[in-house]
Amino acid sequence: xxxxxxxxxxxxxxxxxxxxxxxxxxxxxxxxxxxxxxxxxxxxxxxxxxxxxxxxxxxxxxxxxxxxxxxxxxxxxxxxxxxxxxxxxxxxxxxxxxxxxxxxxxxxxxxxxxxxxxxxxxxxxxxxxxxxxxxxxxxxxxxxxxxxxxxxxxxxxxxxxxxxxxxxxxxxxxxxxxxxxxxxxxxxxxxxxxxxxxxxxxxxxxxxxxxxxxxxxxxxxxxx
Amino acid sequence: xxxxxxxxxxxxxxxxxxxxxxxxxxxxxxxxxxxxxxxxxxxxxxxxxxx
Amino acid sequence: xxxxxxxxxxxxxxxxxxxxxxxxxxxxxxxxxxxxxxxxxxxxxxxxxxxxxxxxxxxxxxxxxxxxxxxxxxxxxxxxxxxxxxxxxxxxxxxxxxxxxxxxxxxxxxxxxxxxxxxxxxxxxxxxxxxxxxxxxxxxxxxxxxxxxxxxxxxxxxxxxxxxxxxxxxxxxxxxxxxxxxxxxxxxxxxxxxxxxxxxxxxxxxxxxxxxxxxxxxxxxxxxxxx
Numbered sequence: 122x123x124x125x126x127x128x129x130x131x132x133x134x135x136x137x138x139x140x141x142x143x144x145x146x147x148x149x150x151x152x153x154x155x156x157x158x159x160x161x162x163x164x165x166x167x168x169x170x171x172x173x174x175x176x177x178x179x180x181x182x183x184x185x186x187x188x189x190x191x192x193x194x195x196x197x198x199x200x201x202x203x204x205x206x207x208x209x210x211x212x213x214x215x216x217x218x219x220x221x222x223x224x225x226x227x228x229x230x231x232x233x234x235x236x237x238x239x240x241x242x243x244x245x246x247x248x249x250x251x252x253x254x255x256x257x258x259x260x261x262x263x264x265x266x267x268x269x270x271x272x273x274x275x276x277x278x279x280x281x282x283x284x285x286x287x288x289x290x291x292x293x294x295x296x297x298x299x300x301x302x303x304x305x306x307x308x309x310x311x312x313x314x315x316x317x318x319x320x321x322x323x324x325x326x327x328x329x330x331x332x333x334x335x336x337x338x339x340x341x342x343x344x345x
Numbered sequence: 346x347x348x349x350x351x352x353x354x355x356x357x358x359x360x361x362x363x364x365x366x367x368x369x370x371x372x373x374x375x376x377x378x379x380x381x382x383x384x385x386x387x388x389x390x391x392x393x394x395x396x
Numbered sequence: 397x398x399x400x401x402x403x404x405x406x407x408x409x410x411x412x413x414x415x416x417x418x419x420x421x422x423x424x425x426x427x428x429x430x431x432x433x434x435x436x437x438x439x440x441x442x443x444x445x446x447x448x449x450x451x452x453x454x455x456x457x458x459x460x461x462x463x464x465x466x467x468x469x470x471x472x473x474x475x476x477x478x479x480x481x482x483x484x485x486x487x488x489x490x491x492x493x494x495x496x497x498x499x500x501x502x503x504x505x506x507x508x509x510x511x512x513x514x515x516x517x518x519x520x521x522x523x524x525x526x527x528x529x530x531x532x533x534x535x536x537x538x539x540x541x542x543x544x545x546x547x548x549x550x551x552x553x554x555x556x557x558x559x560x561x562x563x564x565x566x567x568x569x570x571x572x573x574x575x576x577x578x579x580x581x582x583x584x585x586x587x588x589x590x591x592x593x594x595x596x597x598x599x600x601x602x603x604x605x606x607x608x609x610x611x612x613x614x615x616x617x618x619x620x621x622x623x
Binding site for chain 2: 416430432438439485488489492605608
């Protein structure tokens with residue numbers, strides 16, 4: 122089977138499994154809603170400056186939702202010893218990684234989808250800049266979190282305090298991407314600056330780390 | 346606090362940080378040395394003979 | 397420890413004392429900031445040393461991935477740890493310098509922010525090494541170190557652009573440096589490099605000893621288990 126065929130098959134399997142265990146998705150969706158509400162209580166949405174800080178708030182909320190989601194997805198593989206099966210099979214390790222990353226991307230996007238309109242409603246957001254730019258920002262930003270998140274989640278599997286290890290690793294490495302996502306979103310919402318540099322930075326980040334993750338995943342898988 | 350105090354604070358902080366680290370290292374090293382002296386037979390420089 | 401160690405220790409102590417004398421007495425007083433500016437002679441060499449140590453960590457990690465040599469792994473661990481120590485010094489002396497000069501403890505100054513992010517990355521690297529179970533820790537750590545190195549230019553550019561949009565005070569010598577000050581700066585850097593070497597050597601020996609003890613303990617319990 123070709124690389125992409127294997128990736129697609131693995132991805133399809135993951136999606137089927139997640140869909141069957143709807144509890145996990147429902148709990149995550151509720152968690153996402155809670156995060157938005159808590160943020161709205163903590164950071165006054167009626168203030169003048171809310172347009173300026175909304176970019177930061179949204180992405181921090183997404184970051185927390187992503188971490189919770191990422192912690193979930195490898196746990197299942199570990200429970201069913203699927204990782205051992207992968208190590209033994211001739212399938213290339215990075216097709217597993219790509220499938221996992223895309224699966225996580227879909228999962229996190231499903232969480233972001235309801236959070237976004239809620240933020241817009243609570244914070245009365247309106248894009249004063251070119252609104253269409255928010256689409257590439259959302260895609261590139263989410264991928265940035267998910268690609269490294271999936272990789273570090275795999276690394277964290279063989280550590281003590283696994284759940285805390287993921288954010289401990291992910292947060293420092295994500296700082297440039299976070300700066301990119303937040304500043305790009307703020308630039309579009311306030312219309313005061315151009316988001317182009319930040320979008321370019323996000324693109325560079327995504328390219329660099331997607332390549333690195335695909336290159337090194339085999340080593341990490343062997344190391345389990 | 347006049348500005349000289351800040352200067353001394355910075356220099357002293359540097360020495361405290363390095364001194365603390367060095368102290369921790371030296372203490373651990375003497376503890377390990379004692380451990381190694383207690384069981385000289387178990388620790389050898391040659392690779393183990395095999396089971 | 398080997399014979400060179402006491403010599404290095406003495407040379408380091410002498411150099412550091414000399415460098416201190418140069419920084420406090422010999423170096424000329426800066427015009428605008430006054431004597432507080434002398435923190436510069438500790439802040440900047442510490443930053444350069446930290447960056448050098450992290451570069452060594454990067455090289456050692458690559459070496460490990462290529463050769464799987466235990467020495468490379470120990471060097472990576474040691475350089476990361478001592479690098480974090482020097483980084484901590486930069487992060488403490490920076491704000492202490494900023495406060496009397498600009499009235500604020502922190503500015504999103506490029507070097508200071510970059511140092512903070514490097515500190516975070518390497519502390520998480522060290523925590524990963526400590527929390528990791530299983531024999532393949534060196535491998536995983538080496539991969540994470542490479543990721544760190546890949547991240548650094550991205551961090552640099554993101555902070556740089558952020559600062560052009562949100563300018564704030566720069567901590568550190570702006571513009572050209574008086575040659576007498578440059579002279580004192582280099583002496584202090586030499587002294588801190590010797591200190592870094594001394595700390596790394598100590599930590600290296602400690603790690604080697606610890607691993608031998610752990611190995612022998614593992615051997616013992618294995619033997620006991622077989623009996």
